[in-house]
Amino acid sequence: MNLQNKTLLITGIDEFIGLRAAELALAQGMKVRGLQKNSDRQKIQSLGAEVLVGNITDAAIAQKACQGVDIVLHTAQITQEAGSLKDFREINVTGTVNMAKAAKNAGVKTFVHLSSVMVYGFNYPDNVTESGPLSGEDNAYCQTKIEAEAQLLPLNAPPDFGVIIIRAGDVYGPGSIPWIVRPILMMRQKLFAYANDGKGVINHVYIDNLIDAIFLAIEKETYGEIFNITDGENTSWKEYFMRLAAMEGLPAPMSLPKDEMKLFLKLRHQGQKLFRKKADILPESVDFMSRPHAYSVAKAQSLLDYKPKIDLEAGMQLTHEWLQKTDIQQLVK
Template sequence: MNLKNKTLLITDIDEFIGLRTAELAIAQGMKVRGLHSTEQDKKAHDLGIDVIVGNITDPTTAKKACQGVDIVLHTAQIAQEAGSINDFREINVGGSINMAKAAKDAGVKTFVHLSSVMVYGFDYPDGVTESGPISGDNNPYCQTKIEAETALLELNASPDFGIIIIRAGDIYGPGSIPWIVRPIHMMRQKLFAYANDGKGVINHVYIDNLIDGIFLAIEKEPYGEIFNITDGQETSWKEYFMRLAAMESLPAPLSLPKDEIKLFLRLRVQGQKLFRKKVDILPESIDFMTRPYACSIAKAQSLLNFKPTIDLEEGMQRTHEWLQETDIQKLLQ
């Protein structure tokens, strides 16, 4: 599919993935429409994007958003580390199915679903491929991303309506809350530590590399397929967090046993709730930061000709420049 002059609907347009995708799509000559659950963000407005306000679980909103659209990029989700499984299912599964059905009914050609390598759980084989194994690991995020993938692939009806699943790695770059904003915020407060000597691998993917992979998938139309998209680098958790600290000229973080960090965070959460402050990081987040191995991107390299162009050093430099101009405290409110 030639992307020029195609109309792309992006759900969660005002979040950092959606907004950056919109910027790069417009630069490629695409028309962009957005769907978001709250009032239009100034950044989307400045880009001239028509934003529809509504919930992805509402059939009327979904129908309206999908009219006249060629491609849907579905990024909306609950991406917390823990919470009620019913809340996760309502958005991550129910909302995804609702958007896909509306897209199919509206004659949309391509539906790209942003999933996650978290469908492999917290303990998977080295070089895990799209064939698995997958595991919910009793985590509502992991479990509902698996359920959404299964339900969406049942709607694939190539060539008239094609579903493509993108299992994104740990997305970092300007605007990334879990992998940039939160750790930097805690490092500045001298509250950050990484677990278990930083062993294991972060499956990082710079935001622009991810979007390149998404655009390649749209162009090549591999309907019914699933792709891991990461930077393809085996970076240890220790190296990543050390780089993050050095980037901001902050002291090198300490390493503590995983259980000690989780206990500290449980106490922190209790204190924040007691004083009616917003909980900024959950104990379960440590599970997300101790995964052991790298995922394989061989399939994306082979079928999509995916080649990550921004390495960790350049990605960190771009992120540093963004941090110099950004009050990250506002992003955590």
Template sequence: MNLKDKTLLITGIDEFVGLRTAELAIAQGMKVRGLKSSTEQNKQLQNLGVEIIIGSITDSTIAQKACQGVDIVLHTDQLAEEAGAIKNFRDVNVGGTVNMAKAAKQAGVKTFVHLSSVMVYGFNYPNGVTESGPLSGENNPYCETKIEAETAVLELNNPPDFGIIVIRAGDVYGPGSIPWIVRPVLMMRQKLFACANDGKGVINHVYIDNLIDGIFLAIEKETYGEIFNITDGQETSWKEYFMRLAAMEGLSAPLSLPKDEIKLFLKLRVQGQKLFRKKVDILPESIDFMTRPYACSIVKAQSMLNYKPTIHLEEGMQRTHEWLQKTDIQSLIK
């Protein structure tokens, strides 16, 4: 499929992945429509001239309206938190995904890309885990509902009329990344950040533009019914990643503490924030997300899509540093 002049609908267009995808899609000659739940105006989207529809992915009327006259849907909208009530996650991550996919199918959309996550493998998977798994919900609502969403949406795959592609994104970093850039930097500035278990294990980082390259390749090649891990394909330890982040910002190297100690500290911090009616900024469960031991395999994406991550960690960090220097990141924490 030639992407030029195609109309792309992006759900969650005002979030990190959606916003950057819109920029790169327009640069490739695509027309972009965006669905977002927030009524707040976004200057970047206004400057891009994107057509915006405001509403929820769980609303079938809104979903049908958004999908009319669209060639491709990139579904990025999700509830991405470390913990919480499973019902809330299911409503958005499963119900919202299926609602959007059914609306797209009914509207005659050809391609539906579901943005999933390597978190479907859980916290303790085999080294070089491939798309065939094993999958593990870990009794975590985010992991569980991302697995459920993949299963549900792939049942609607019916090429050539309607094709589903699932992208399991790694830990997406770059300008605008809340979990892997903004939160760690803010905590480092307050001298509250520590690596768990000496930062052993591997971060499956993927620079935002590399992820979008992978998504566009999968659409161009019409790989319907397929699932792809998309990461930078580098084995970077958590310690190295966070040491680079601190050094880049001229901050002290993070301390290392046992995982259980950090979780206890965060638990007490959350209780204190709730007591003083402050917004809870980081949950103890986030440490489980930051102690995964191995790298995921991207061999399938490399062989089937000819995917080659072009922006390596050094350049990705430099681009992120330039963005951090001109951005008030505190304002990005909702």
């Protein structure tokens, strides 16, 4: 499929991944429409995109958003490390299926679902491939990403309607809350630590590399396929967070045993609840930040000819330039 002049609908267009996808799609000559919950359309419209406001669980909004669209890139989701399974399921499963069915009914050709490597849970084989094993780990995010995939794949019916699933790694870059903004804010307060000497692998993927992979999957019409997408670099948690601190001229973070970290964050969270403050980091985040192994990207390399263009060094430099001109405190309010 030639992407030139195609109309792309991006759900969650005002969020980190959706916003960058819009910028890169417009730069490639695509027409972009966005669906977002937030009523402030100005930022997205200034890029040259059309914006609709509404919830992905609303059937009428979903139908309206999909009219006249060639491709849907579904990025809208709840991405917290923990929370109510009911709330996660409403957005991550019901909302996703609602958008896919609306797209199919509207004659959309391609539906790309942004899933996550978290479908493999926290303890998985080294270089795990797209065939699994999957594990919900009694975690609402992991579980609902698995459920969404399972309900989407039966809708795949090419050439009329093709579903592609992208299991994104740990997406970093300008605007990334979990892997850039939150760690740096905590480092500035001398509150950041990594678990168990920073062993294990952060499967980072620079935002532009992820969008490149998505566009490749659409161009090659890889319908019914699932792809792990990371930068393919075996970077330890320690190296990543040390680089992040050094980039900002901050002291090197310390290491704590995993159980101690979880206990500290649990007590901190309870204190924040007591004072009705929004939690800045949940105890479950420690599980996300101490995963042991790399995920295989061999399938994306083979079928998509995926070659990440921006390595960790370059990605950190681009992020540093963004940080110098951004008040990141505003991004977490």
